[in-house]
Amino acid sequence: MTRDFPAGLESLYEALEFVRHAAIEAGLDPRDAQGLELALEEILVNVCNYAYEPGQEGLMRIRVGAEEGRVVVEVEDWGREFTPPRGGPAAHEATCVDEAPIGGLGVFLAGQMLDELTYRREEQRNIVRMTMRTPSCGAV
Template sequence: MPADSQDTLDLPADPGATPLALQWIESLAERHGWPPRAAFGLTLSLDEALTNVLSYAFDPPGTADTPAITVSCRADDRRIELALRDNGRPYDPTAGDPPPLVACLDEAEPGGHGVRLMRHYLDTLAYRREDGWNCLTMAMNIQP
């Protein structure tokens, strides 16, 4: 892996964004030789976060500013950091606790479980609102 590298991907605000983003992150993992657990955890986390953005961040087409989504990756030999940015309505997925675990699937309520998975794999999950953009940082420390 290079000493420090950064890649950026602009995504459409439509269902086609998810497969594009997942192909992108998988190609980065392969190119930089990320450990399998890191590649899996970051791919899963990006999928969860992007699904939330696409499902809830934007008004119907033609009712607001043009939706925009960008994901960037900065990596070195010790840490991989993804930054997912969108200009949708403010939402902090890190606020509050995930719903409690249940004994069976019939008792499970939708929502919040993706954040639990992200917290399991990531070392950092942080949100900020900056100049009209949601900024979600997802990072994982890796062993050299």
């Protein structure tokens, strides 16, 4: 299933809803779907805030599918080349509130929730690919 959304935060809930339904339909456990939603929010917010110039109207295309025991979600945009964030200090490594940086957790959490998180640049598009395994032995 593929859908296009305007690349703005006003699309966020609709896009999350679309992916949640499509992923569960593709076999994802509803609890895992929450983790996927969390990861997806981080990726979509990044696209909405940074892919296009301020004031420029842009699209994000979301594709959800099933592939050999996993659900695959791809987010595409036609904006500026995405620079994967460099690993800096993150709150999860801090030991007290004063030291903890305020940001830097989004991509870390996305990576924790997913089985795979990759980025590629193809024909002027940024493509972020996320996968999560689906239960293969039926309900237990």
